[in-house]
Amino acid sequence: MTDRITVEELAELMKKSAGVTVAPAELRANDPGFDSLGVDSLGLLGIVGELENRYGTPMPPDAERSKTPRQFLELVNSALMTGA
Amino acid sequence: MSGPHSRRAVITGMGVIAPNGASTDTFWKATREGIGVLDRVTREGCEHLPLRVAGEVRDFDPSAAVEERFLVQTDRFTHFAMAAADLALEEARLGRTVTDAAPFSVGVVTAAGSGGGEFGQRELQQLWGKGSRYVGPYQSIAWFYAASTGQISIRRGFKGPCSVVAGDEAGGLDALAHAARAVRRGTDVIVAGSTEAPLAPYSMVCQLGYDELSTESDPTRAYRPFTSAACGFVPAEGGAMLVVEDEHTARERGAQVRAVLAGHAATFTGASRWEESRHGLAHAVRGALDEAGCAPEEIDVVFADALGVPEADTAEALAIADVLGTRVPVTAPKTGIGRGYGAAPVLDAVAAVLAMEHGVIPPTPNVFDICHDLDLVTGRARTAELRTALVLSRGLMGSNSALVLQRRATGAS
């Protein structure tokens, strides 16, 4: 298992956990806000929960309050890198 | 705004997602023709159950009806509700530009008899199969009975009075009555009705405890109320949402007034005490007529509850005779689509409005050889001048409800 979450994996999680389809390229290029994508606070909690189950490690509490995918990935990846 | 005494609640839009059609037009066409669509249950995980026949909604694509995120975040009963509400609001020509101007003047009332059972079963499976951390965040808002009212209110920006009747079958009529009363108290519009989705495996197992449930496997024989072959009822999914509006407001904005919610009353005579439902139903009918200011002989057609249990059918036939006599035409189009719990009488109300508009009483599919003193319309639709219709409903938990609908000529006030 990779220890870095990619934009592709986030896009897949957004689809699975929040029901929002968005192309990874779009996330990479424009970093649109979760709000504008239709991912609400519950959707983000679902994504965090799914990641915690996959990686068997808690995510930083701020992750679920991220405003954009880039911010989110920075937070969760720094947590995974430090081997939390 | 006019005073409460002068406010009248009318129907200005109807949206239907039913086993026989996912639009008001297709529903009416099949209903008028008496086409029965009951069939073997095909939903995944249900094939082995002793409940074999139901009214499934097959002609409905949720992904075409609601935004993608709702497919993950809400249950099937809410997909039906959102789609039906959209259809009703479109028919009533109540777009966002109208409703956004006065969000507190538009509310939502639904009746919910079983909640988001399929969603709930999936999350229970996560919890018990994998562990509590696998329960998703949307379980907290998708399973519960209030889901559809909440989602419609949020999706359309409606901030008026919002309610949920967690009723049995009769709850569908109670929801319409709630809406009518809210309109009389001063809210301009209430989007009201009921949709249900009880055809998931665990929900179906839960229903097996009802003695009144039909377990017959032949779809044409499974639900035949008022006959000597009556063997219970067949469940169904889907339902309808109506736009209930203050008549004055509706006319001001040039909306078409389809019918008046003229009178309603509800009584209770105990779960499965069908013999006693005779008096309960008669009492409710008298109350509804009284509120409508309507004489018994003014009722031109009755949409019966038609449970399909001999004792209950007898009680209903007698209740109708007690109040209205035995000459009034009676119909039960739900024998063609099944009983969708709280949604069933709402679909009957839609059929009643359309019957009045078209001057046609739709028939009772699959039902022949009536064994009660009842003028039941069977076989083919019957042409008739209809000005006032009565919709009856009884619930498995003991409620009886009656609703009087009146036709309103365009321009009258």
Added chain:
Amino acid sequence: MSRRVAVTGIGIVAPGGIGVPAFWDLLAAGRTATRGITFFDPAGLRSRIAAECDFDPAAGGLDAEQIARCDRYIQFALVAGAEAVRDAGLDMERENPWRVGVSLGTAVGGTTRLEHDYVLVSHDGERWDVDPDRAEPHLHRAFAPSTLASTVAERFRARGPVQTVSTGCTSGLDAVGYAFHTVQEGRADICIAGASDSPISPITMACFDAIKATSPNNDDPAHASRPFDADRDGFVMGEGGAVLVLEELEHARARGAQVYCELGGYATFGNAYHMTGLTREGLEMAKAIEAALDHARLDGTAIDYVNAHGSGTQQNDRHETAAVKRALGPHAYDTPMSSIKSMVGHSLGAIGAIELVACVLALAHQTVPPTANYETPDPECDLDYVPRTARARKLDSVLSVGSGFGGFQSAVVLTRPREKTR
């Protein structure tokens, strides 16, 4: 002139307070009834605490058949209902049953039994195509939420309008509000109103875990429910049931019944914002308060006590504080506002009715119940939350408010018996 509606009887099953005297003792003393979950092994959950009722249905007067047939939340309603009807001095045999209604709320109904039987029929969550032969006999009653009002109606011989109301966490307020309309508008002379929920089960705990709405303060359960306190970290799950007998005032007077207070006003609105989220402004709750005051023909300055929703989540307490300030204006600062959820937890749909019983008792005892565990002020919650100790106060009119998932915002006004003026 519309009919006036009196409260003539109350009954309650609450954590730490089965029956009205024990319940008021708890509130007046500011004791908390929250503890580590004992109903099942909560290992693995984020929130492992709750306010559980030490409830013995047999001691509450239920027979073996009723106990077997009725889910726990219905047992609560039957026991609370019997206490309320007795308290009202009603002999149901003498009342016209067609003029007696029932309006009861529940948020999650029979979930606990539904989950119990699900485990059996699914072979511990293995099978989607569940096994019908393992289902227990009364499962269909848990499936249908209308079982609640139906069972209570049968018990008390009601034949009028009988309804179960389910608007999430405002179910209790709304059920009493609908009952109020039913009696005021003449569809019944008596209505047995209230709410009940028994949600302390793995699925309900897990789903609130998933949205981090419940308190993870597992090490100090007695102080975990901290409404309005700066250190609050979520609500503590509760359970219980409460019933109020609502009666047309002249009907009550004619039979010489006690009148605790009158239902003055009720209103509800949707926030059309988010299924679980609340705005900071509280506009829609404020609107509900204003409409309830209007219904009661009272000005905001007439309110002597606000019984808060006060769940103890960050967003709720700020939302509610803003709403009350918006509706009552400067008078909000002079009005005590407390949350009994600090003591009895948050029993979802039931709590609105439990809080109304607390309001009835506050009026009767001329005493404001406190907010237990309140220690550290939050700058955004700057009203008088009645910290830790009950307070004697002259109370004529009180307000109870609630918020529910789905966006529901409801308000009820209760007033001491008097001639209305405005």
